[in-house]
Amino acid sequence: MTLSFILPAIGVLSGLGLLFGILLAYASKRFEVEVDPRTKEIKDALPGLNCAICGFTGCASFADAVVGDEVEITGCTAGGADVAHRLAAIMGLEAPDVEPQKAYVQCGGGIKEVARRFEYVGYADCHLANQVGGGPSACGYGCLGYGSCVPSCPYGLIKINEDGLPEIFLEDCTGCGACVEACPRGVIALLSEKNTPIIACISQDPGKVVRKACSVGCIACKICERVCPQEAISMEGNLAVIDHEKCDNCGICVEKCPTKCILTRQLAVMAAASQQRAV
Amino acid sequence: MPEQSLFFLLISSALINNFVLIRFLGLCPFMGISRHLDTSIGMGLAVTFVMTISGAISWIINEYVLIPLDLNFLRTIAFVLVIASLVQLVELVLHKASPGLYQALGIFLPLITTNCAVLGVALLNIQELHSFVESMVFSVGAAVGWTLAIIIFAGIRQRQELVDMPPVLRGFSSAFISVGLLSIAFFGFSGFLSTS
Numbered sequence: 461m462t463l464s465f466i467l468p469a470i471g472v473l474s475g476l477g478l479l480f481g482i483l484l485a486y487a488s489k490r491f492e493v494e495v496d497p498r499t500k501e502i503k504d505a506l507p508g509l510n511c512a513i514c515g516f517t518g519c520a521s522f523a524d525a526v527v528g529d530e531v532e533i534t535g536c537t538a539g540g541a542d543v544a545h546r547l548a549a550i551m552g553l554e555a556p557d558v559e560p561q562k563a564y565v566q567c568g569g570g571i572k573e574v575a576r577r578f579e580y581v582g583y584a585d586c587h588l589a590n591q592v593g594g595g596p597s598a599c600g601y602g603c604l605g606y607g608s609c610v611p612s613c614p615y616g617l618i619k620i621n622e623d624g625l626p627e628i629f630l631e632d633c634t635g636c637g638a639c640v641e642a643c644p645r646g647v648i649a650l651l652s653e654k655n656t657p658i659i660a661c662i663s664q665d666p667g668k669v670v671r672k673a674c675s676v677g678c679i680a681c682k683i684c685e686r687v688c689p690q691e692a693i694s695m696e697g698n699l700a701v702i703d704h705e706k707c708d709n710c711g712i713c714v715e716k717c718p719t720k721c722i723l724t725r726q727l728a729v730m731a732a733a734s735q736q737r738a739v
Numbered sequence: 740m741p742e743q744s745l746f747f748l749l750i751s752s753a754l755i756n757n758f759v760l761i762r763f764l765g766l767c768p769f770m771g772i773s774r775h776l777d778t779s780i781g782m783g784l785a786v787t788f789v790m791t792i793s794g795a796i797s798w799i800i801n802e803y804v805l806i807p808l809d810l811n812f813l814r815t816i817a818f819v820l821v822i823a824s825l826v827q828l829v830e831l832v833l834h835k836a837s838p839g840l841y842q843a844l845g846i847f848l849p850l851i852t853t854n855c856a857v858l859g860v861a862l863l864n865i866q867e868l869h870s871f872v873e874s875m876v877f878s879v880g881a882a883v884g885w886t887l888a889i890i891i892f893a894g895i896r897q898r899q900e901l902v903d904m905p906p907v908l909r910g911f912s913s914a915f916i917s918v919g920l921l922s923i924a925f926f927g928f929s930g931f932l933s934t935s
Binding site for chain 1: 800804805808809810813816817820821824827828831832834835836838842845
């Protein structure tokens with residue numbers, strides 16, 4: 461078998477490649493577009509996830525918008541304070557006063573704690589389950605446990621534990637708020653990292669109803685409000701709310717809560733927090 | 740078989756054997772860009788440009804380089820080289836001339852390179868043993884047909900955005916069902932083919 465086709469083949473392809481290469485090189489000079497060098501620097505400083513939480517179609521678009529002065533440098537919430545500072549340095553602006561926030565789950569009502577009103581048969585999605593008669597959970601406010609928050613995290617930090625509650629790996633959390641948006645019930649909230657207790661309940665139902673629905677819900681007994689030396693706890697409707705600014709983490713409310721609804725900050729983020737509670 | 744007039748060739752490639760609705764080629768940018776009418780028109784024009792010129796250049800290269808040197812096996816790679824270079828050229832020109840359209844088309848502009856409709860036109864020209872003039876007419880017809888299809892579809896999709904629809908059907912679900920129905924409608928053109 462003669463291999464006489466090899467040289468012409470190489471020649472043709474090389475020739476074509478060279479020809480088009482020269483053509484494109486000329487065209488790239490002729491049709492050059494002025495690009496601000498800061499755009500590339502900014503794009504490199506961004507997380508590069510193209511998560512689109514900022515509202516732009518991707519990190520490249522956001523970088524263009526920052527250079528074009530169309531958006532604040534704090535706009536990349538997925539990047540958090542770290543990225544905001546880097547962007548400030550590149551753009552020659554003052555470092556923004558961004559307080560780092562993290563996402564916390566404000567519900568302790570998992571499979572073990574909350575009764576089910578009916579058996580939900582359908583796609584395992586919190587939004588869908590929530591639309592079926594207000595959700596299969598006996599509590600109309602708490603976590604449904606089907607994990608709609610899980611895919612929303614651009615860093616993949618959320619997983620649903622054995623009790624059916626989301627666990628967020630807080631160390632890498634930048635406080636972008638995607639999971640807050642994703643939860644149809646508003647169970648997840650962004651809080652500062654201050655070491656204060658968290659009330660793991662958002663139910664506005666009266667105490668009698670909550671008792672029947674959930675073993676660890678807030679029954680509005682107001683013991684915490686009375687007991688707090690800093691007067692940091694107040695009642696909003698049938699739910700106790702902590703003012704984290706006033707709280708000094710004395711832990712008395714955690715001790716005195718009859719349903720063990722208030723958790724220390726460590727317990728609130730620990731795995732299987734519900735199992736740690738003294739029953 | 741009726742004598743292939745050039746006009747018939749044009750109608751055939753544009754309507755009767757529409758590249759996207761009958762041959763199912765070039766679906767990726769078709770589904771990806773058709774959400775808005777203006778970007779669809781822009782995309783259609785870009786594809787038209789690439790299809791016609793690459794069709795011509797591919798034919799020339801095949802006729803005067805590949806066949807004389809007996810290098811038919813290089814056809815696919817040589818054609819892809821031509822198409823890729825042309826698309827790069829279009830990208831450069833578009834970025835300068837119309838940055839808005841460039842941004843709007845986004846990733847789909849370089850995806851014209853991998854658009855099987857463009858390569859399909861080039862290869863079909865060879866397969867159907869077209870002359871140069873016939874290749875040009877075929878390429879133009881194919882491009883016009885593709886552009887027509889995407890403009891019609893964009894119109895449909897824009898209407899569908901405003902309609903109250905079950906969440907399950909929104910977005911690509913209704914789009915694919917609609918394009919299937921549009922395809923069935925275009926099959927009606929095959930009645931032009933024969934009278935026997």
